[in-house]
Amino acid sequence: MTADLNQQLGATIRQNRVLLGLSQEALGKRIGVTFQQIQKYEKGKNQVSLTTLVRLAEAFETTVGELVESALGKEKPESGGLSNRQMLELQKRLAKLKPHQLRGIKLLVHNLVDETD
Missing domain, CATH: 1.10.260.40 (lambda repressor-like DNA-binding domains)
Structure with a gap:
């Protein structure tokens, strides 16, 4: 064991x-x-x-x-249902995005959060 x-x-x-x-x-x-x-x-x-x-x-x-x-x-999982490892992986993938892609992701997240509030 x-x-x-x-x-x-x-x-x-x-x-x-x-x-x-x-x-x-x-x-x-x-x-x-x-x-x-x-x-x-x-x-x-x-x-x-x-x-x-x-x-x-x-x-x-x-x-x-x-x-x-x-x-x-x-x-x-931490808040939001993601574990630290998943958050790290997400952060690593986001860092590879081009600036215009990142802006699109930010806008999407912003809109999703506004809909749930």
């Missing part, structure tokens, strides 16, 4: 790292470990200490609880 948890947490670490556009080396530098150690965490080969989990949460701008809940598949 511990190996499964390590693999689930590793997948969550990788997912968050990729969503933020960080390399294993960049994440390792942020939390004070080597990129090889990040590889081992992501593959579930090494267990993540509590100290490292706290550092990872800080690097991902989330909480330890949210990382663990995500790894266990119990992620709780």
Whole structure:
């Protein structure tokens, strides 16, 4: 069971790292470990200490609880029904839009919010 948890947490670490556009080396530098150690965490080969989990949460701008809940598949949506991970993914995709596309999205969201108020 511990190996499964390590693999689930590793997948969550990788997912968050990729969503933020960080390399294993960049994440390792942020939390004070080597990129090889990040590889081992992501593959579930090494267990993540509590100290490292706290550092990872800080690097991902989330909480330890949210990382663990995500790894266990119990992620709780934030306001608006989106989890932190979904919000990060949405933000990453929005950043790729051209200015005129982004204006259109803003107008759409503004109109949708006005309709529900």
